[in-house]
Amino acid sequence: MSIELGSVLSAVAASLIAVVGWVGPRWRKEGRLLARIRKLGQAHAALPDSIERTELGVTLTALAKDLNAWNATDQRLVRRWRIWTTTAALVASYAVVLVVWPPTSHSLGSVWLSSLLVGTIAGAVSVVIMEVAEWVIAQRTAGALRDERELAFREGRRPHSA
Incomplete structure (x- = not known):
């Protein structure tokens, strides 16, 4: 593998860390609800006592109820499921990359690209399963x-209200 390819892969990895x-x-x-509650909570704190502040408080309460239902x-x-599918995908991709391909590969560059391919496929399968x-x-919850x-x-x- 050349130094240029390693540098490009390092730059891509560093960029992906920021994006992720x-x-x-x-x-x-859950994250979207928390971000929205945080933003609206800051706006609620900045508003003086008014009808708009009361309406915003009602909206915040509804969002908090949605967050509680999510949790x-x-x-x-x-x-x-989220944790175990991700862990299983990681273990499977490590097993394939470390056990199967090194003896069969001829160059280090092909191992890097194969690892990237296996990791991408494992991540996609994990997301679909999740x-x-x-x-x-x-x-099932709705049916119950x-x-x-x-x-x-x-x-x-x-009946109990949901």
Whole structure:
């Protein structure tokens, strides 16, 4: 591998660190809600007592309710899926890169490019699995809430509000 290729890969890696640091908190719903609550909270603190401040307080309360729902017990399973799929993708890509390709490769440059390719594929598979798992968990939660409301309706009692 040439020094130029190593320098380019280092520059790309350093740039990706900055991009991931900026995009990471905005990628998830929790991060977006926290950022919005933070911005609106600063605006709420700066406003004098008025109708607009009261309306902004109601909006902040609604956002906090959404954040609490996102951090509810059902989301614990989503977080577990997120952590374990990422870990499994990392372990699988390390196994492929360190065990399979070094004996079969002829140059260090091909190992670098192969590692990049395997890491990209493993990351994409991890993201797809995570998104599907979140969708399935959300569907199951919605189904359980619907069943609970139907049961409460049949029994003549007031269903719990979600």
